[in-house]
Amino acid sequence: MQVKLNFLSDTTITRETPSEMLLDLLLKNRQITDSDPFLKPPFPEFNLNSQKAVKLIQKFIDGQKNILIYGDYDVDGLTSTAILWLSLYPLNKNTIPFIPHRETDGYGFKESSFSRIQTEKNLKFDLLITVDNGIVADKEFAKIKEKYPKIKILVIDHHLPSGKLKNTDALFHSVDTSASALAWFLAREFSKTAPLSLAALGVVADCQPLLGINRSVVVHGLSELKVNPSPGLKKLMDISGVKIDQLSVYDLGFLLGPRLNAVGRLSDPTDALRLLCSQNSIQAGKYAQVLNKYNQQRQDLQKESLDVADKNIDIKNKVIFVSDDFNPGIIGLIAGRLTEKYVLPSVIIAKNGEVAKGSCRSIPEVNIIEVLRKFSDLFVDLGGHPGAAGFSIKDKNISKLQKKLNTYFSKKLAKYTAQKSVTIDAKMDTNAINLKNIKLIKSLEPFGIGNPQPLFLFKNLKIESKKILGKIKSQRRGRHRF
Numbered sequence: 001m002q003v004k005l006n007f008l009s010d011t012t013i014t015r016e017t018p019s020e021m022l023l024d025l026l027l028k029n030r031q032i033t034d035s036d037p038f039l040k041p042p043f044p045e046f047n048l049n050s051q052k053a054v055k056l057i058q059k060f061i062d063g064q065k066n067i068l069i070y071g072d073y074d075v076d077g078l079t080s081t082a083i084l085w086l087s088l089y090p091l092n093k094n095t096i097p098f099i100p101h102r103e104t105d106g107y108g109f110k111e112s113s114f115s116r117i118q119t120e121k122n123l124k125f126d127l128l129i130t131v132d133n134g135i136v137a138d139k140e141f142a143k144i145k146e147k148y149p150k151i152k153i154l155v156i157d158h159h160l161p162s163g164k165l166k167n168t169d170a171l172f173h174s175v176d177t178s179a180s181a182l183a184w185f186l187a188r189e190f191s192k193t194a195p196l197s198l199a200a201l202g203v204v205a206d207c208q209p210l211l212g213i214n215r216s217v218v219v220h221g222l223s224e225l226k227v228n229p230s231p232g233l234k235k236l237m238d239i240s241g242v243k244i245d246q247l248s249v250y251d252l253g254f255l256l257g258p259r260l261n262a263v264g265r266l267s268d269p270t271d272a273l274r275l276l277c278s279q280n281s282i283q284a285g286k287y288a289q290v291l292n293k294y295n296q297q298r299q300d301l302q303k304e305s306l307d308v309a310d311k312n313i314d315i316k317n318k319v320i321f322v323s324d325d326f327n328p329g330i331i332g333l334i335a336g337r338l339t340e341k342y343v344l345p346s347v348i349i350a351k352n353g354e355v356a357k358g359s360c361r362s363i364p365e366v367n368i369i370e371v372l373r374k375f376s377d378l379f380v381d382l383g384g385h386p387g388a389a390g391f392s393i394k395d396k397n398i399s400k401l402q403k404k405l406n407t408y409f410s411k412k413l414a415k416y417t418a419q420k421s422v423t424i425d426a427k428m429d430t431n432a433i434n435l436k437n438i439k440l441i442k443s444l445e446p447f448g449i450g451n452p453q454p455l456f457l458f459k460n461l462k463i464e465s466k467k468i469l470g471k472i473k474s475q476r477r478g479r480h481r482f
Helices: 019-029 035-039 051-062 075-088 111-121 138-147 179-187 196-205 212-227 231-240 249-266 270-277 281-310 331-342 368-373 395-412 435-442 473-479
Strands: 003-007 067-070 095-098 127-131 152-157 170-173 320-324 346-350 355-361 379-384 388-394 420-424 426-428
Touching: 019 035, 019 435, 051 067, 051 127, 051 152, 051 170, 051 179, 067 075, 067 111, 075 095, 075 127, 075 179, 075 196, 075 249, 075 270, 095 111, 111 138, 127 179, 138 152, 152 179, 170 179, 179 196, 179 212, 196 212, 196 249, 212 249, 231 249, 231 270, 231 281, 249 270, 249 281, 270 281, 281 320, 281 331, 320 331, 320 395, 331 346, 331 355, 331 388, 346 395, 355 368, 355 395, 368 379, 368 388, 368 395, 388 395
Parallel strands: 003 420, 067 095, 067 127, 127 152, 152 170, 320 346
Antiparallel strands: 346 355, 355 388, 379 388
């Protein structure tokens, strides 16, 4: 597949180019019109009205009532739950966190899971707080209200709504940031020590654009994490090989995040929550070992499953659709890798009995959740973002879904050519590489979605020498290409 070069500027950066001009060019390429808050992000503040949610929580804290925090098994859901529990539990020891199991409880909020928790805990909850889920769960909430008329429900979510919530008592919702950030904004109304570091981890792991409020959360959250990491994150960083003084967005997204996700993909995600909430170094070390073990297993399983999926795809209809007996915990990863490789929407389904699990990843040209909602009658449940979605589907409906998506995308993307592209900020002469420009580029950190690391094109370069770095260089030598 050929690679298309997209130049954001026709300028060539030379030794004579003023640093101020380079900075202006990079900010313009990122559509940053107000440089001051971008280069020096203020401490995060959010203008979303939280008064109703705060009053509801305060009422049940004052009455020492039973509160359930119902989270999710991905990093954003784990960090959201941890932030709320760490902030509310000191004020009300009747606050209980819950992370649903991917296979047992499925995707999104379920009334059956809520009722099971009440039975297992042998108590009745007075306040239900859903975080990183709930915005599309009104039917499930209706069942709860019918069974338990006195219960109050608060939804904290950032996913796209599918209709009005009629069975909730308060809503704290925004699509501008992650659930972990929303949880932190709410939690700091009750605790001045609400961990911003966890909100930063959630923002990065949930692939939020690092602009505006998200940039403020990540910049200040990283600073907090470097200075005062919790026992759990300290042990996780140690086992991941992360150096605290050099901590970056990359470490959050590609080293810490996958380890937190892995246990929920293959086993009980509660162990990840225990690590995040641990205040004991020995206990934290134990959970860090557990998470690291599952991450290694996840890597092996992912490679095997990706090979299987890659051999069974057909891209003639401009969509990748594969169903097999995959582990449901890794189908999102498979979909992501295939979309990255073929630059097409991917739908990967794990067949497991009467009801299968599906995960989707998409391209900028396709809002995948909107597409799937066109065929909502085929799903048991459905939720997600424009770029990613998850669903449950009866086995008998899988072939029907495949036919409908093949027909839809063959028309929708009829003129679309799958092509990888690289976005380049500008051409640059080698004599423009100097300490001043390097420092200027570093001033744009942290890099990530919405603020990619600057990329320049150098022409007529020749490799004079090369060597392989790293502890496993002997194992990788045969695969290395230059």
